[in-house]
Amino acid sequence: MAITRDNVISWIKACAQVVAENRDYLTSLDAAIGDADHGANMYRGFQTVLTKLPDVADKDIGTIFKTVGMTLISTVGGAGGPLYGTFFIQAGMSSAGKLEMEVTDWSAALEAATNGVIMRGKAALGDKTMVDALIPAVQALKEAVELKLSLSEALSRSSKAAEDGMKATIPLVARKGRASYLGERSAGHQDPGATSSFLLLDTANKTWAVN
Amino acid sequence: MKKLINKPEDVVIEELEGVAIAHPDLVKVHYNPNFVVRADAPINGKVGVISGGGSGHEPMHGGFVGYGMLDAACPGAVFTSPTPDQMLEATKAVNGGKGVLHIVKNYTGDIMNFEMAADLAKAEGIEVEAVVTDDDVAVQDSLYTAGRRGVGSTVLAEKVCGAAAEMGRSLKDVADVCRKVKGWGRSMGMALTSCTVPHVGKPTFDLPEDEMEIGIGIHGEPGRTRMKVKSADQIVEMLMEPIIKDIPYKSGDEVLMFVNGMGGTPLVELYIVYRKAHEIATKHGLKVVRNLIGPYITSLEMAGTSITLLKMDEDLKKLWDFPVLTPGLRWGK
Numbered sequence: 001m002a003i004t005r006d007n008v009i010s011w012i013k014a015c016a017q018v019v020a021e022n023r024d025y026l027t028s029l030d031a032a033i034g035d036a037d038h039g040a041n042m043y044r045g046f047q048t049v050l051t052k053l054p055d056v057a058d059k060d061i062g063t064i065f066k067t068v069g070m071t072l073i074s075t076v077g078g079a080g081g082p083l084y085g086t087f088f089i090q091a092g093m094s095s096a097g098k099l100e101m102e103v104t105d106w107s108a109a110l111e112a113a114t115n116g117v118i119m120r121g122k123a124a125l126g127d128k129t130m131v132d133a134l135i136p137a138v139q140a141l142k143e144a145v146e147l148k149l150s151l152s153e154a155l156s157r158s159s160k161a162a163e164d165g166m167k168a169t170i171p172l173v174a175r176k177g178r179a180s181y182l183g184e185r186s187a188g189h190q191d192p193g194a195t196s197s198f199l200l201l202d203t204a205n206k207t208w209a210v211n
Numbered sequence: 212m213k214k215l216i217n218k219p220e221d222v223v224i225e226e227l228e229g230v231a232i233a234h235p236d237l238v239k240v241h242y243n244p245n246f247v248v249r250a251d252a253p254i255n256g257k258v259g260v261i262s263g264g265g266s267g268h269e270p271m272h273g274g275f276v277g278y279g280m281l282d283a284a285c286p287g288a289v290f291t292s293p294t295p296d297q298m299l300e301a302t303k304a305v306n307g308g309k310g311v312l313h314i315v316k317n318y319t320g321d322i323m324n325f326e327m328a329a330d331l332a333k334a335e336g337i338e339v340e341a342v343v344t345d346d347d348v349a350v351q352d353s354l355y356t357a358g359r360r361g362v363g364s365t366v367l368a369e370k371v372c373g374a375a376a377e378m379g380r381s382l383k384d385v386a387d388v389c390r391k392v393k394g395w396g397r398s399m400g401m402a403l404t405s406c407t408v409p410h411v412g413k414p415t416f417d418l419p420e421d422e423m424e425i426g427i428g429i430h431g432e433p434g435r436t437r438m439k440v441k442s443a444d445q446i447v448e449m450l451m452e453p454i455i456k457d458i459p460y461k462s463g464d465e466v467l468m469f470v471n472g473m474g475g476t477p478l479v480e481l482y483i484v485y486r487k488a489h490e491i492a493t494k495h496g497l498k499v500v501r502n503l504i505g506p507y508i509t510s511l512e513m514a515g516t517s518i519t520l521l522k523m524d525e526d527l528k529k530l531w532d533f534p535v536l537t538p539g540l541r542w543g544k
Binding site: 031044082174 | 244290293296356360408428430
C-alpha cells in the first residue's frame, strides 16, 4: 500500500491540528529550558501552511512538501523555522515528481529531511535536539523496509522509535540551541524540538496507517 | 497577565505602526515582510548596516535605525528571531552598492535565519558580511553550548559600525570595527523578576520574591546561579568580577561602561549600579572614558540590569562620539 498525495495533504492538515492542540504543551516544555516560544511559533507556521495547501493540492508530493517548507521558513522564526523548513524542503526534493510514495520512498524522504536538519543545525545524536527523535525514526523505518514489513507496521515502529528518542532526551544535558546555556540544569527536562518532531511522525503514523 | 496591549498577536504590528507615526522624519516601516528602514535608504555609496532579532528588547533594534547607526532592523515575534525573507528584503532596501553588514546576536535561531538570508542576498549579487556578537560571560562552558549569547555589546557595535559606515568606510572596514567590538566587549546580567511574553501570558520563569538570578539572558534564559537578593553593591561585584577577569582587561585600559536596564528597573537604581561598577573598574586601574546608562537592550518588563565593558581605542572613541540620530539614541547632530 502506498502513501498518496491526498494522504500527504491529510497528514499536513493533521499536523496543524496536533500542533494547535499541543501549542501550550510545547511552549511549557520550551519555557523550562528555552525561551517559551516553540508552541506559538509552530502554531503560527502551520496555520499559515493550511492557507497554502489548496494551491498545491493537485501538485506532486515534492511540491507540496517544498511549499510547506518555504512557508515554515518565512513564518515560524526562531530555530524551528529554518530547521522544520529545511526538513520539509529536503523531503520535497527527495519526493519530487511523485504522486504517491511507497514505504521505501517515505524512508528515503525522511532520511533526506533528517540529514537536512542535521546539516542546518549542526547537531548530533545526544545533543538534546530534534534529531534525537528523528534519527531513531529514520533507523527504524530503514530496518522495517529491509524486513519488508507492511506500511502500517513500518510507520508504527518509526513513530515508537521517535517517541523513545524524545523520552531519552529527558536526562540529557543540552549541547545545542538555547537550552545549552543551562548546562547541567537542562537535564531532567524533555526537549521541545524532539517533542514536536515526535508529534509530526506520530501524526504520520496515525494518519497513514488507517489507509 | 496585565499589559498595555490590545491582543497578544497584534503586539509587534501595532508597535511598528506606532513607530511609523512617531518618527516619519527618521524611519519608514515596511510590512510583509516587516522591517524598519531609514527614511532616506538606500544611500548610494554607503555600506548598509542591518540587524534584527526578536521583539521585546526595545529600543534595540528598531529604535536604533537612523543616521549614524542602523540602516534597517528586522523585528521577529516577541523573543523569536526574524525570518530570512525579512533580512533579505531589508538587505536589498539598504544596499547602496557597497555591500551590507549583518550584525547578528549569537542565538541558534538568529544565526540560521541570517545565514539563509545572506545566502539569498549573495545569490542576488549583493555583497554581505555577517559578524556575530557573543559577549555574555555568564555562559561559561562554550565548547559544549551554542556559545556565548549576544547581549549588550550588540548595542555598542551597532553605534560604532553605523558611524564607520556613515564616514564612508568599506564593508570590510566596517565589519572589522564590529569584530573589534566582538573581541573587546564583555557583559553579564542579572534579574530581580521574570518577564511575561504576551502570547504566553504567564511569567517565563518563577523567581521567588526574595531571590534573584545571576547571569540571566535577555530572553529570561536562566543564568549561572540563583540566590537570595543581595545589596546593589554586592550584586555589582558579582557581575563585574567575571567581566573584568574574562578578556582580561588590564590596568590602564580605557573602557566604555554600559549599564543597561532590563526594562523594569528605574534609572535611579541604574545610577546606583553605575556608581559601584565605576568604583570597581577604577580600583582595577581601568579608565572609564565613555558611558551609556539606561534601558537600551531590554527583556520586556523584567527588573534587573546588565553591565557591559568595551575596551576603547582612539578609533572607537571617535566612532562612539560621531553624531547619531535615531529614535532611541541621538547626539551631536
